[in-house]
Amino acid sequence: MNRTVAVIFASVAILCAVPLMAAEATRIAVANTARIFSEMQELKDLKTKLQSEQKLLTGVNIEKQDKLKAQQAARDALKMDSPQYQEKNAELLKAAIEYETWAKINDADMQRNQKLQMRRLFEKIEQAVIETAKQKGYDLVITDQHPDLPDDMDKLTLDQLRTLINSRNVLYAGEKVDISNDVLAVLDARYRAGAKAQPAAAPVPAPAPATQPK
Numbered sequence: 001m002n003r004t005v006a007v008i009f010a011s012v013a014i015l016c017a018v019p020l021m022a023a024e025a026t027r028i029a030v031a032n033t034a035r036i037f038s039e040m041q042e043l044k045d046l047k048t049k050l051q052s053e054q055k056l057l058t059g060v061n062i063e064k065q066d067k068l069k070a071q072q073a074a075r076d077a078l079k080m081d082s083p084q085y086q087e088k089n090a091e092l093l094k095a096a097i098e099y100e101t102w103a104k105i106n107d108a109d110m111q112r113n114q115k116l117q118m119r120r121l122f123e124k125i126e127q128a129v130i131e132t133a134k135q136k137g138y139d140l141v142i143t144d145q146h147p148d149l150p151d152d153m154d155k156l157t158l159d160q161l162r163t164l165i166n167s168r169n170v171l172y173a174g175e176k177v178d179i180s181n182d183v184l185a186v187l188d189a190r191y192r193a194g195a196k197a198q199p200a201a202a203p204v205p206a207p208a209p210a211t212q213p214k
Contacts, residue, residue, distance in 0.1 A: 027137055030144040030173040031129050032180045033122075039184055042191045043121060050114075057106060064099050071095055128186040132179050141179065144170045 037043060075088035133141050147164050150156065156164070 026139045028140045028142065029133060029136070029138040029177045029179045030142050030170055031183055032144040032146070032178070033125060034145070036125055036180055036183055036187070037121065040121070040125070040191070041188045042124075046117060046121075054110075061103070064102070068092070068095055068099060124187060124190075125183065128183045128190075129179070132182045132186060136179065136182070138179070142170060144173060144178070144180075146170060 071088070071092045075085060075092050078085040078088060129141050133139075146168055149161070149164055153161065
């Protein structure tokens, strides 16, 4: 009799524990950070701005190169043993060094700014993911990395194919657990609100034309 009662109590305890365990189960979501990066409005606007700046910089670069070519042509028109040739050659060498330095500094600045922008955008994405997960009651959010495999396998080496396959960290995720669209909505709404709050930016003046060395 006592044994039967003990078994009954144990069964009831197990049945009562099942809903509790289910209620405490970890809720997991996924977010495709690559898609969020490419589709967020702030990045699209930033790309447009960078393309405009790059176009302007390219124009300045062409102008500097043309001046160097003109200096070289003026030097080459002189006799190599003349004092004027030596003077023009020294001016050309100085201008070439200045151009090379300018190009390296601009390239380094551009690389640094792009890295800073990418880090800043990722931090915004990370914060939006945290807020969305808390709002929807998720305990863990996994980055959904899912690179596509090309139809033509001949374009890949075996090691490249293996790397692509191994980089897939999520094999399946239903739409209900993918919060990428929700994160995008948070980011775009916050970006639009920030853009409205800021005064219109003044037009960027064109860089002053490079001067010929004297």
